[in-house]
Amino acid sequence: MDRDALKKRFREVYGREPEALYFAPGRVNLIGEHVDYNGGLVFPCALSFGTYLLTARRKDRMTAFATLNFDHAATLDERSFTSKPSAWERYPLGVMKEFVDKGYDPWGHDLLFYGDVPSGAGLSSSASIELVMAVMLNDALGAGIDPVELARMGQRAENVFVGMNSGIMDQFASAMGKAGHAIALDCATLDFEWVPLAMEGHSVVVANTNKRRELADSKYNERRGECEEAARALGQKVLCALTPEEFERRAGEIPNETIRRRARHAVTEHARVEEAIAALKNGDLPRFGQLMNASHRSLKEDYEVTGVELDALAEEGQKLPGALGSRMTGAGFGGCTVSLVANDAIPSFIAALGEKYKALVGLTADFYIASVGDGAGKIE
Numbered sequence: 001m002d003r004d005a006l007k008k009r010f011r012e013v014y015g016r017e018p019e020a021l022y023f024a025p026g027r028v029n030l031i032g033e034h035v036d037y038n039g040g041l042v043f044p045c046a047l048s049f050g051t052y053l054l055t056a057r058r059k060d061r062m063t064a065f066a067t068l069n070f071d072h073a074a075t076l077d078e079r080s081f082t083s084k085p086s087a088w089e090r091y092p093l094g095v096m097k098e099f100v101d102k103g104y105d106p107w108g109h110d111l112l113f114y115g116d117v118p119s120g121a122g123l124s125s126s127a128s129i130e131l132v133m134a135v136m137l138n139d140a141l142g143a144g145i146d147p148v149e150l151a152r153m154g155q156r157a158e159n160v161f162v163g164m165n166s167g168i169m170d171q172f173a174s175a176m177g178k179a180g181h182a183i184a185l186d187c188a189t190l191d192f193e194w195v196p197l198a199m200e201g202h203s204v205v206v207a208n209t210n211k212r213r214e215l216a217d218s219k220y221n222e223r224r225g226e227c228e229e230a231a232r233a234l235g236q237k238v239l240c241a242l243t244p245e246e247f248e249r250r251a252g253e254i255p256n257e258t259i260r261r262r263a264r265h266a267v268t269e270h271a272r273v274e275e276a277i278a279a280l281k282n283g284d285l286p287r288f289g290q291l292m293n294a295s296h297r298s299l300k301e302d303y304e305v306t307g308v309e310l311d312a313l314a315e316e317g318q319k320l321p322g323a324l325g326s327r328m329t330g331a332g333f334g335g336c337t338v339s340l341v342a343n344d345a346i347p348s349f350i351a352a353l354g355e356k357y358k359a360l361v362g363l364t365a366d367f368y369i370a371s372v373g374d375g376a377g378k379i380e
């Protein structure tokens with residue numbers, strides 16, 4: 001939807017002109033899954049699709065929430081911090097609460113959201129809603145909060161207000177994305193580097209299983225708990241501080257076999273990300289692809305967050321001509337895979353994988369060629 005169409009919709013909903021337009025992107029993670037909350041390295045990039053937000057100030061201290069994605073709309077005041085609505089507006093409300101905690105008054109806006117990230121696909125539609133709200137309030141209130149802190153506020157909104165114990169990766173990528181670059185982010189320190197996506201005739205292809213991520217939130221929180229248990233057994237603050245060799249020497253200190261496998265994933269995934277970033281910098285895309293495949297296997301066997309749909313897309317994708325690597329991306333349990341594919345092989349890759357997936361799983365996959373965009377900000 002273009003800007004004029006969005007503005008027209010704002011006029012239809014609120015009967016007046018919007019005063020400003022903001023955008024925050026979704027993200028795709030190239031490698032480094034389920035390591036952000038273990039103090040590891042991740043390597044996401046911001047997408048050119050995400051969430052738009054049109055706004056106008058109100059005279060009262062109410063805020064109106066509407067979206068072009070769902071029918072549900074609401075006009076709320078500060079009592080909603082206690083009553084905690086269960087619909088989509090809990091994401092921006094959680095961000096408003098973060099501004100209150102910093103001493104600001106975030107009320108008094110008419111808001112119209114529009115997201116073009118497929119929702120529930122593991123491409124961070126929720127982080128993009130949080131970040132678009134955070135950059136809007138930061139601008140409207142003249143708060144001058146830096147983008148990394150806005151990302152943290154988005155994460156806290158999700159952890160505290162929404163109740164999903166996510167790490168920092170998605171919000172960080174949405175806040176700090178840069179067109180044509182992936183973000184090498186050390187989640188233990190939040191040190192980061194923008195690495196040019198020099199792909200020599202290859203592209204990042206995202207494939208959506210179109211399987212809803214049922215129970216994903218509770219399973220996600222369960223995995224986090226398992227990693228904390230492993231770290232306690234090893235007397236480590238964060239699992240990713242260990243090298244794979246150190247881990248193997250000490251793995252016996254974790255009595256439970258399942259917990260040991262969860263920790264093994266985190267430790268080896270962190271090492272794979274280090275190597276993958278070096279491979280990309282050296283122009284060794286085939287090695288990058290192999291590490292993506294190894295990441296998927298580890299997420300399937302040790303971390304157990306894939307499922308038949310993600311396995312079919314990733315494993316069949318890995319076999320196709322022109323594909324250097326393929327893996328699940330995001331939290332798992334459904335959602336998307338990410339593949340590195342030679343540009344001239346993309347049409348045949350999409351056709352063959354779509355057909356194979358339909359035959360194996362009975363669902364139709366959607367494919368997008370990722371276009372890597374900038375982080376959250378004001379458009380006009």
Ligand code: GLA
Binds near residue numbers: 032166332
């Ligand atoms: C979700 C979370 C992130 C991260 C990924 C898995 O997207 O929001 O913090 O943990 O899962 O890598």
